[in-house]
Amino acid sequence: MTTSGPVDDAGRSTVAPSVGPGVTAxxxxxxxxxxxxxxxxxxxxxxxxxxxLSLRAIAREHGVVSSAVYRYFPSRDELLTRLIVEAFDxxxxxxxxxxxxxxxxxxxxxFESVARAIRDWALAYPHQYALIYGSPxxxxxxxxxxxxxxxxxxxxxxxxxxxxxxxxLAPSATPALEDAAPGVAAFASGYGQGVxxxxxxxxxxxxxxxxxxxxxxxxxxxxxxxxxxxAFYEFIIDEEMHRLGL
Amino acid sequence: MTTSGPVDDAGRSTVAPSVGPGVTAxxxxxxxxxxxxxxxxxxxxxxxxxxxLSLRAIAREHGVVSSAVYRYFPSRDELLTRLIVEAFDxxxxxxxxxxxxxxxxxxxxxFESVARAIRDWALAYPHQYALIYGSPxxxxxxxxxxxxxxxxxxxxxxxxxxxxxxxxLAPSATPALEDAAPGVAAFASGYGQGVxxxxxxxxxxxxxxxxxxxxxxxxxxxxxxxxxxxAFYEFIIDEEMHRLGL
DNA sequence: TGTACATCAGTGAACGCGCGTTCACTGATGTAC
DNA sequence: TGTACATCAGTGAACGCGCGTTCACTGATGTAC
Numbered sequence: 206m207t208t209s210g211p212v213d214d215a216g217r218s219t220v221a222p223s224v225g226p227g228v229t230a231x232x233x234x235x236x237x238x239x240x241x242x243x244x245x246x247x248x249x250x251x252x253x254x255x256x257x258l259s260l261r262a263i264a265r266e267h268g269v270v271s272s273a274v275y276r277y278f279p280s281r282d283e284l285l286t287r288l289i290v291e292a293f294d295x296x297x298x299x300x301x302x303x304x305x306x307x308x309x310x311x312x313x314x315x316f317e318s319v320a321r322a323i324r325d326w327a328l329a330y331p332h333q334y335a336l337i338y339g340s341p342x343x344x345x346x347x348x349x350x351x352x353x354x355x356x357x358x359x360x361x362x363x364x365x366x367x368x369x370x371x372x373x374l375a376p377s378a379t380p381a382l383e384d385a386a387p388g389v390a391a392f393a394s395g396y397g398q399g400v401x402x403x404x405x406x407x408x409x410x411x412x413x414x415x416x417x418x419x420x421x422x423x424x425x426x427x428x429x430x431x432x433x434x435x436a437f438y439e440f441i442i443d444e445e446m447h448r449l450g451l
Numbered sequence: 452m453t454t455s456g457p458v459d460d461a462g463r464s465t466v467a468p469s470v471g472p473g474v475t476a477x478x479x480x481x482x483x484x485x486x487x488x489x490x491x492x493x494x495x496x497x498x499x500x501x502x503x504l505s506l507r508a509i510a511r512e513h514g515v516v517s518s519a520v521y522r523y524f525p526s527r528d529e530l531l532t533r534l535i536v537e538a539f540d541x542x543x544x545x546x547x548x549x550x551x552x553x554x555x556x557x558x559x560x561x562f563e564s565v566a567r568a569i570r571d572w573a574l575a576y577p578h579q580y581a582l583i584y585g586s587p588x589x590x591x592x593x594x595x596x597x598x599x600x601x602x603x604x605x606x607x608x609x610x611x612x613x614x615x616x617x618x619x620l621a622p623s624a625t626p627a628l629e630d631a632a633p634g635v636a637a638f639a640s641g642y643g644q645g646v647x648x649x650x651x652x653x654x655x656x657x658x659x660x661x662x663x664x665x666x667x668x669x670x671x672x673x674x675x676x677x678x679x680x681x682a683f684y685e686f687i688i689d690e691e692m693h694r695l696g697l
Numbered sequence: 698t699g700t701a702c703a704t705c706a707g708t709g710a711a712c713g714c715g716c717g718t719t720c721a722c723t724g725a726t727g728t729a730c
Numbered sequence: 731t732g733t734a735c736a737t738c739a740g741t742g743a744a745c746g747c748g749c750g751t752t753c754a755c756t757g758a759t760g761t762a763c
Contacts, residue, residue: 231726235739254589256502261716272718273740281717339586340670343500359676381689388679409677410664410687416672417663418656424586426662430605431655433634441656443627444694477759481706507749518751519707527750 239277242267243287250288251332255342258285285345290354292333297357299326304361312374313451315365320415320442323358327419334423338416359412366408366449367400374450378403411445485523488513489533496534497578501588504531531591536600538579543603545572550607558620559697561611566661566688569604573665580669584662605658612654612695613646620696624649657691 245263253259260281264271278284303322307314327334336342337355369375378386378401386402389409418441421427422434431437491509499505506527510517524530549568553560573580582588583601615621624632624647632648635655664687667673668680677683 229727231738234726238739254502254586256500257589259716260718269739270741271716272720272742275718276739335586338670338672340500340581343503379689381686385679385682385686388682389677406683406686410683410690413663413667413672414660415663416667417659417661420666421659421662424584426584426659431635433631436631436634437652437656440627440631440652443625444656448690475760477705480759484706505749506751515706516708517749518709518753521751522706 235277238267242274242277243291246284246288247291247333250336251330254332255285255288255336255345260284282345285342286348286350288333289336289347290351292330292337293351293354293357295330295333296323296326296337297354297361300358300361304365309368312365312369312372313446316446316449316451317442319358319361319365320438320445323415324419324422324438327423331423334419338420339424359409362408362412363400363405366404369449369451370400370404375404376407376448376450382406407449411449414441414445481523484513488520488523489537492530492534493537493579496582497576500578501531501534501582501591506530528591531588532594532596534579535582535593536597538576538583539597539600539603541576541579542569542572542583543600543607546604546607550611555614558611558615558618559692562692562695562697563688565604565607565611566684566691569661570665570668570684573669577669580665584666585670605655608654608658609646609651612650615695615697616646616650621650622653622694622696628652653695657695660687660691 242263245266246258249262249266250258258281260274260278261271264274278287300319300322303318304315307318309315327338366375382403385406389402389405418434418438422431422438427434427437488509491512492504495508495512496504504527506520506524507517510520524533546565546568549564550561553564555561573584612621628649631652635648635651664680664684668677668684673680673683
């Protein structure tokens with residue numbers, strides 16, 4: 206039996222349905238139900254937000270008694286974690302795919318597609334975006350499981366930055382950059398295969414800056430202030446590329 | 452009777468206790484109670500977040516039956532609105548006071564103190580910050596009352612930008628800035644007393660950029676990524692000042 | 698200055714609602730021999 | 731191939747909780763004459 210991707214405790218794939226001999230109808234049904242519940246949960250999240258997400262409402266919509274959901278998720282928090290990991294992964298793969306479509310040597314094109322992919326995804330799934338980049342859900346503590354999924358967008362940006370650096374295009378350090386670099390040293394030493402600390406600072410700030418604009422747009426701070434947020438975002442992209450030496 | 456500041460429908464001050472003849476003990480007691488309830492509400496907000504803010508819990512803590520709260524706030528939403536306006540006003544006056552301390556001609560000093568004041572306030576009152584700059588409270592619709600309070604920080608930044616422009620220091624337009632300017636035209640025409648549109652774009656982006664970093668710090672996105680967020684923020688301030696010609 | 702009346706803060710009970718989670722159960726599906 | 735047993739998805743009732751809001755009321759405070 207060869208499945209790929211994430212698996213749960215029992216070794217069942219959490220992504221695609223299991224197939225082939227040795228896989229029972231019961232097991233296939235379970236996977237289908239789990240996917241259905243997640244789909245409903247995702248939709249509810251998009252309608253009422255994370256704080257108001259209700260197991261009973263999900264069960265009701267699936268036509269099942271509320272306790273039945275506990276066969277699939279041990280608690281509401283576990284379900285939330287699943288949704289958070291899923292949202293990070295969806296944004297991550299959306300960004301990865303967009304960036305992969307561009308020629309490796311086209312640094313400007315790669316940066317543009319990363320930046321636009323973040324905004325496009327956030328506008329398409331505002332509640333999912335709020336779940337992972339908005340104010341923390343009260344009473345919910347993110348477990349370790351979310352970390353690797355959360356890092357995917359950052360990784361894409363970092364690898365791009367590394368290529369820019371290797372091509373000799375990235376800017377050199379300024380005093381202000383040097384001052385900030387020690388504060389992100391742990392990250393730099395983990396990821397920084399030959400990339401200087403000041404570039405890691407620059408990359409994290411690009412990421413923070415893009416999300417600043419996207420959050421303001423998605424959360425409504427631009428209401429009556431910025432009418433054409435697309436053009437505004439393109440301006441930020443342009444500035445960022447200048448700054449990164451592109 | 453001379454009171455200043457915001458007043459409620461009955462002409463009572465919502466800020467300071469009324470004094471002098473013609474003000475009854477009952478009225479003073481009412482104002483005291485209202486202030487007590489708001490103080491408790493503010494603290495609960497800081498502990499459980501906006502979505503979980505409960506009128507009953509506030510009443511309980513004040514030692515009063517839950518229906519009594521309705522003598523002061525017609526509904527939970529009205530109370531939330533009060534808290535939101537209050538948070539905007541507190542951040543606004545914190546920033547205004549910080550900026551006013553600096554010599555008018557010291558543009559760098561003025562920008563730095565605005566930027567630092569935003570972050571300081573957000574770190575001191577993270578839930579209040581989340582209330583006004585985080586994901587929207589589900590089911591809550593902000594009424595018009597919040598607009599003028601919400602604009603105070605932006606105004607400070609804009610007036611600073613105007614002074615910079617009048618001193619001949621602000622940068623001239625780039626093609627990317629020109630492209631974005633029409634999208635913020637409404638704001639520019641309202642505020643732009645002789646300040647060109649591209650500067651308004653620049654100012655709004657400064658504001659968005661600062662909040663991007665502050666939000667990431669307050670909402671925990673910098674966990675294990677940026678250890679010294681103070682130094683990181685100083686770097687952003689420095690970059691912004693370069694960009695604004697300071 | 699005293700009295701009759703009006704105001705209104707706070708009470709206590711109730712309505713109707715939804716929530717997460719537990720638990721003993723039934724009956725269909727799967728497995729070992 | 732058939733049978734006895736094990737697994738386990740879904741049931742239905744219950745526990746115990748908290749919520750926002752309404753309403754008729756009481757009794758203290760304030761006001762007009």
